[in-house]
Amino acid sequence: MTSTPPPAFEDPIGLAIIGAGLAGISAGRLARRQGVTPLIFDKGRGIGGRLATRRATLDDGTVLRFDHGAQFMTARSPALVAAMAGAEAANLARRLPAPPLHGPSLHGQPPAPERDQPRWVGQPHWVGMGGMTAIAKHLAQGLDIRTGTRVGGVVRTGRGLWRLEDEDGLPLVQARRLIVTAPPEQTLDLLIDVLLPEGWRRRIASTIVAPCWALMLAVDEALPLPGPRWRPEDEAIAWLGDQTALPGRAAGPQSLVVHATPHWSRIHLEETPEVAAASLLRELERLIGRAITPRLIQAHRWRYALAEVPLGSLCLADTGTGIAIAGDWCIGGRAEAAVDSGRAAALALIG
Template sequence: MFNQTFDSPVIRHVAVVGSGLAGLTAAIQLKGLGHDVTVFEKSRGPGGRLAAKRVSGGSADIGAQYFTSRNPDFLPFLRKFGGVDCFGPWQGRFGFQAPGGEWQPFPEETRYVGTPRMTAITRALSAHAQVVAETRVGKLARKDQAWSVYDTGDNHLGYFDQVIITAPPAQARELLAESGLHELAAHLDDPVQRVLPCWAVAAHFQAPPWPHHEAMRCQHPALFWVANNSSKPGRNDNGQWWVIHASPTWSKQHVESPADEVAERLLEAFREVTNFQIWPDDLVTHRWLYARSEGGDQPGHLWFPEHNIGLAGDWLSGGRVEGAFDSACGLIAELNALPASQ
């Protein structure tokens, strides 16, 4: 799909909302088809679920921890537009705790991470797109056959033939509702309810707190995932940075709790699992409100032809990192099949 070239005289002006993997995939493919594309990103830089946070001496991946590849086009796309150095395999020992407490190995599968951090992937991809950062799209307004796009300060950002929204369901629904597109917004009522939060803590240890695995799923009500971030390729940390993800249920119950209280309780849960003796000497805590989608209808992407508005994201295609790529590919394939007049 991503090797297609533009063979139509019609150039569409397309706005993409969000510069995560889905948004950048869509932008790169549309640009390759000859269209004029602008990506609007509310943060300082691209990332989406491939998020990292600065810590002493480097960074820690507090969003998606790794990704796999089942679509044969995914890795070639990353190599072509991101470069071979922006990601690599994570050779860590992965384990999960069975209900009886014993540890078992993860199924064999190649798992990849960005190098030297997860955001390296989206930053590399963003070099192939026109990204307008620190700009939050707040409203769309119909202007003849085009869309006028405005930021949250009511500043006009331009006219576009089509709009692709790759923000999380709650933010996408808010944008559609603010634009008076309540029927479209209603399509997201169920997905919004299915997106789960996640508290994340990055903790630095001078000595390894757990010598048996680099990544693990634990049988603990507060914990979903624990990993030695320093074991990933390209990280050159002194000591070890470990990332702790709280379970969805625990995160939902404590979504409004103070960050220092969350960190203390999650570290105590980690100690209950590993029995580490040395308390970390540095901490970074992050509340990830739109961490993962669970269940529900997942059509791959959404396209509303009467409005020339589409939605893409991993939440529409299985929830995995690769799902963002799959979702964008499906949407662009549908747009590419449209008559030239649309």
């Protein structure tokens, strides 16, 4: 990532990208390789979207890291395989064998088959050394990303340029091409004043992206779990991952990430993190059949986490006006889907 001064507003740039998650980063990487220098904006303090790692410090100074978004990512395209191999060579990522996401049940019963199990079979799982954000930072090397910058609106100018404005309506940049990688609802809000190609708004609005509450938990006494990665058949809990078992993690108490199911997350969507954390802790106690005394407990809400009804195509792109829309929600909920979508958007606009 770079921190050069922003370009003069009067001088249009080749490509602006909204969102520095995997889709935006991947679009930026490909654009730069094609000779177009992108400028990426993200409202958050960091990059990577759900490729996120949260640090928490205990009373004794122990620092814990929780991958509270994506727990791993796969890589199948040659470009992404090469990028992940580079991250591994730089000791920023580690390739793990792909075990079944279903572990054995706590009571020894064989798990029900996972509905979409074939997409994971035989695929190595890549994890970041010390946190999944290490992968995002590796992929974003050399890109100009302006974090902490919320784009409030997009306008198509009479000169055929894309003007990005902040929340106060002040201009940020003008670009010849634009890629939007926000979730579908936010994408429609951003482009409310833009004349989009016929059918785009209907297709975007027809997608369904489910929320997810993530519980981060540290306990002194290790919990009796069937394995380090567990996808139980449960109405409330969709996934449980032992962060202590991941590479590059310091020794300390058992650290867990628990992802709630879409159904549970929708019911508790507007609760405070404190209330949601307490509620999800009770669900975990019910699931494992014992009380839990947490040493640390936090919760984070991902309002847009899992594409239940995706767009059905890699991206939307209109080369005539130079706009594309991308994101994992276009084709599925995998981290790799965001990479594929972002690359497709950049290819469509730049070639």
